[in-house]
Amino acid sequence: xxxxxxxxxxxxxxxxxxxxxxxxxxxxxxxxxxxxxxxxxxxxxxxxxxxxxxxxxxxxxxxxxxxxxxxxxxxxxxxxxxxxxxxxxxxxxxxxxxxxxxxxxxxxxxxxxxxxxxxxxxxxxxxxxxxxx
Numbered sequence: 751x752x753x754x755x756x757x758x759x760x761x762x763x764x765x766x767x768x769x770x771x772x773x774x775x776x777x778x779x780x781x782x783x784x785x786x787x788x789x790x791x792x793x794x795x796x797x798x799x800x801x802x803x804x805x806x807x808x809x810x811x812x813x814x815x816x817x818x819x820x821x822x823x824x825x826x827x828x829x830x831x832x833x834x835x836x837x838x839x840x841x842x843x844x845x846x847x848x849x850x851x852x853x854x855x856x857x858x859x860x861x862x863x864x865x866x867x868x869x870x871x872x873x874x875x876x877x878x879x880x881x882x883x
Contacts, residue, residue: 756881760850764837769820779804781824793825
């Protein structure tokens with residue numbers, strides 16, 4: 751396989767500003783991304799095994815909607831969060847800044863097809879749109 755690193759991004763734990771203003775830290779509920787990946791395991795470690803999970807989904811759109819709907823605190827990739835969402839990075843330890851889980855976006859293609867003009871055109875397009883060109 752041929753692998754091209756397109757960009758770097760981070761996952762962070764986010765809460766809606768309304769939720770953060772009205773719910774005491776010790777009463778927080780969490781929105782779990784229900785997939786078995788490094789970032790989801792990291793999130794589980796951050797919140798602890800006794801965390802109160804109010805919602806779980808394997809779909810980031812559903813997780814984001816739950817966090818925006820003030821159901822709880824959840825993990826999202828930075829590129830999915832916009833100012834209009836009114837989401838803010840959350841520190842689970844009040845004495846520390848919010849933590850992040852670094853990640854990369856990779857473009858992977860089979861070596862046999864990577865020199866095909868049409869495959870190359872699509873790979874270059876996504877590299878330019880999603881990465882640094």
